[in-house]
Amino acid sequence: MTALLKIVLGNRRYSSWSLRGWLAVKQSGQDFEEVVIPMDTPEWREKKTDPALMPSGKVPSLWSGGIAVWESLAIIDWLADRHGQAAYWPTDDAARAFARSMAAEMHAGFTALRSQCPMDVCARYEGFRFEEATRADIDRIVTLWTEARDRFGAGGPYLFGAFGAADMMFAPVVMRFVTYGAKLSGTAASYMNAMTAHPWMVEWCAAAEAEPASWRIGKYEDKAREYL
Structure with a gap:
């Protein structure tokens, strides 16, 4: 049976936005097809201009028949509209307001962390020096x-x-906190442990580890070494 949904992803190792979109589709409970296009390759440069795969030239993009949705937050909301808001957002008004505000702040902000610490779910760095803005x-x-x-x-x-x-x-x-060794305690540390133990996170990281060595992007690893 053909899956009704298709999600186009970049490398699981590096693509933070792909992880968000993929988790959203998993939460829907629907069968879906995955198309993974390795970033910074000739295949990527060719396919990022294909509107039938990546309408915005970026990942993730979600397809349902002829309908395309891109940007992770839009994918979450589109799926919530069709498969139940309660699967994605709290039902309590105050909690939902806080959750939506947090999600929007994440979508638009934390540029220092994003810049200094690219996602690399397979790497682990000891003694990483966080810049003041990242802290x-x-x-x-x-x-x-x-x-x-x-x-x-x-x-x-x-x-x-x-x-x-x-x-x-x-x-x-x-995953950035795990990779770069951010020292958390208390509630935040417990939450991080719960997230890394989530079966879908474990599945994603295992698939990242299994990606071909030719998909690795050296500039991310070189950047990290600047702060060791």
């Missing part, structure tokens, strides 16, 4: 995680109890 981003993220867990997280180990859209948006941050 400020980390502190803000820890504050958000802690407040969400303290106020709204009684129903489970994730930001708003059950796994949802806010967790999807912060999943690549969790």
Whole structure:
């Protein structure tokens, strides 16, 4: 049977936005097809201009028949409209407002962390030196995680109890903290442990480890070594 949904992804090792979109499709409970295009390759440069794969020239993009949705937050909302808002967003008004605000802040912000610490779910660095602006981003993220867990997280180990859209948006941050050795404690550390143990996160990281060596992108690893 042909899957009704298709998601176009970049390398699992590096593509933070692909991880968000993929988790959103997993949460829908629907069968889906995955198309993985290795970044920074001739295949990538060819296919990123194909509107039948990547309408924006970026990943992820989600296809349902002839309907295309791109940008991870748009993919989350499109799937929530069709497969149940409660699977993605809290039902409580205050919790939902906080979750949507967190997700939007993640979508638009934390540029220092993104710049200094590209996602690489397979790497581990000891003694990584975070720049001041990156530390400020980390502190803000820890504050958000802690407040969400303290106020709204009684129903489970994730930001708003059950796994949802806010967790999807912060999943690549969790992996960045693991990769670059961010030292967390208390509520934030417990949340990070819950996320790394989530079966879908384990599945994603295992698939990243299995990617061909030819898909590795040296500039990300070279950048990390500048801060060791």
